Amino acid sequence: MLLWEPETYWLVRVLFHRALAVIYLLAFIIAARQFRPLAGEDGLLSIQQYVDRHEFRERPSLFYLYPDDRVIGSTAWVGVGLSVLALVGFPSWLPRPYAVPVSMLLWLLLWALYLSFVNAGQTFYGYGWESMLLETGFLAAFLGAGPAGPPVAVVWLLKWVLFRNMFGAGLIKLRGDDCWRDLTALDYHYETQPIPNPVSWYAHHLPDRFHRIEVLGNHVIEVAVPFLYFAPQPWASVAGVATIGFQGWLMLTGNFSWLNALTIVQAIATFSDGVLTSILPVVAPNTSAPPLYLQALSMVLAVVVVWRSIDPVRNILSEQQVMNTAFDPLRLVNTYGAFGSITRTRYEIVVQGTTDEVVTADTEWRAYEFKGKPTDTAQRPRQVAPYHYRLDWQLWFAAMAPSPHRSPWFLALLDRLLAGDEATEDLLASVPFAETTPTHIRAVRYRYRFTTPKKRRQTGQWWERERVGTYVSPVSDGDLRLDRV
Structure with missing residues (x-):
């Protein structure tokens, strides 16, 4: 009893x-x-x-x-x-x-x-x-x-x-x-x-x-x-x-x-x-x-x-x-426990591709959009909880470092995107190459900040950003040489 x-x-x-x-x-x-x-x-x-x-x-x-x-x-x-x-x-x-x-x-x-x-x-x-x-x-x-x-x-x-x-x-x-x-x-x-x-x-x-x-x-x-x-x-x-x-x-x-x-x-x-x-x-x-x-x-x-x-x-x-x-x-x-430390600066990795055969200073790069994390500064943040976009979360962690040496899966991501892998592309919100695959791909690291109320009223932008470095320089399929197991 x-x-x-x-x-x-x-x-x-x-x-x-x-x-x-x-x-x-x-x-x-x-x-x-x-x-x-x-x-x-x-x-x-x-x-x-x-x-x-x-x-x-x-x-x-x-x-x-x-x-x-x-x-x-x-x-x-x-x-x-x-x-x-x-x-x-x-x-x-x-x-x-x-x-x-x-x-x-x-x-x-x-x-x-x-x-x-x-x-x-x-x-x-x-x-x-x-x-x-x-x-x-x-x-x-x-x-x-x-x-x-x-x-x-x-x-x-x-x-x-x-x-x-x-x-x-x-x-x-x-x-x-x-x-x-x-x-x-x-x-x-x-x-x-x-x-x-x-x-x-x-x-x-x-x-x-x-x-x-x-x-x-x-x-x-x-x-x-x-x-x-x-x-x-x-x-x-x-x-x-x-x-x-x-x-x-x-x-x-x-x-x-x-x-x-x-x-x-x-x-x-x-x-x-x-x-x-x-x-x-x-x-x-x-x-x-x-x-x-x-x-x-x-x-x-x-x-x-x-x-x-x-x-x-x-x-x-x-x-x-x-x-x-x-x-x-x-x-x-x-x-358990969460957020014992707080990030003061928000970094984001922007993945971009091009169909140019040769990369030059004039190459036009087009960005891949993800389902949760910000890329387009005009894109309103998305409400997803309690749904979990696992790739987006790992990209947040990866962006804390200036290179992918602590995130070996990131080069595999670029490899799959170069190959136009449909399963990988389904993890993204949009792919800028509908009927072809990119010849080159790169990753650029930015610092993101919320816009001020005044700036959002004027521009409609939710974010402002500044480039702080190159995360991965332009690569083609042959440059990565990853083992696909």
Whole structure:
């Protein structure tokens, strides 16, 4: 009975499962559309590189055993189908004895399939929200289904994930960049974040005093509020509302894949059925205790999570705290944190091609447009969150250096564009060569800034830029000599 509060968490579980299924659905759609040109057989970082450089026990994945684009594509679409089943609550349609085991199987399959993408995706899947989705999704398998209430222990484990997510992010900011401590971080962040959206421009131009209040509020919500997740109601729900509001503002003003959306999903665990029925037009049904085997499994799970939490807790308490790190190949208990340092200057790589046989000072270069990152200064920033344009994010990181020596996949990108590879071109918003391929291609590095309100009114431009260097000098197909594995 200690593990079961039927009037408390049945609605919470339903809402949590449906919301998490949406995140999984999005993640698998992205994998179906982007994984193969990025990390498939002929990807910018080929799947064979993953197989050659890792042991299965280090980074287990179905694609280690079957490094094949057909298997990758089929797995992604199976994940889409399973996500739809989770979204519509399929396990609860089944007779009572089958609801819980089928639910567990469904969520464990989603976890295992997505683990295959994360562990094989190399640089393009090296983000903290990947591990966060896996950890959250694994716990979701033990919440049960049908008329039985969920084990309370698992709900508290979800709160523990949320706590590490938020508190880790708060501490790494306070320990990291000085601008978080002097409250000036948001003077830069909206302009220099990986992929700004239309609201980012307006947020950047808010008064400095408002930015100071924002940063102070950030510290309160990320460092102080998380302790209330474990408080009695209604304080836990108050903390959940504060967290959801904070994450909603981040979604409104930026694009961080599903990081903020997933944090909102985790925050559902801070509510209770009593709170939900008081604010929503829903009624919690009469529920029964979860099966004994599920209660026993939830206790075993709690012991495992406590044991695996030792390293993440040590990391959180360390002055040398690192962010977004998995401590086991299954990514069951991880450490999180974001934007411990703030970029002051925004650099962008502009990829350009030409059909001229010989490059001269008079050569006309035409730019490739990407789906998320800015290139055309007149292009309004795009709202994409929680969708994740993985190539665009990596281009943001690549632009921090004056050359691609830390981004070996970038030369492969140029190689594919020279060849007119359709799968690679599908990752872009537009290609300037409709019926031919470029003879030469180059990459130019620019500094980008948001325009002032006055200049945007006069010109309609969202950005202004200045060239700061050549990222890759003009090359043709023969110059690159890349191995296509």
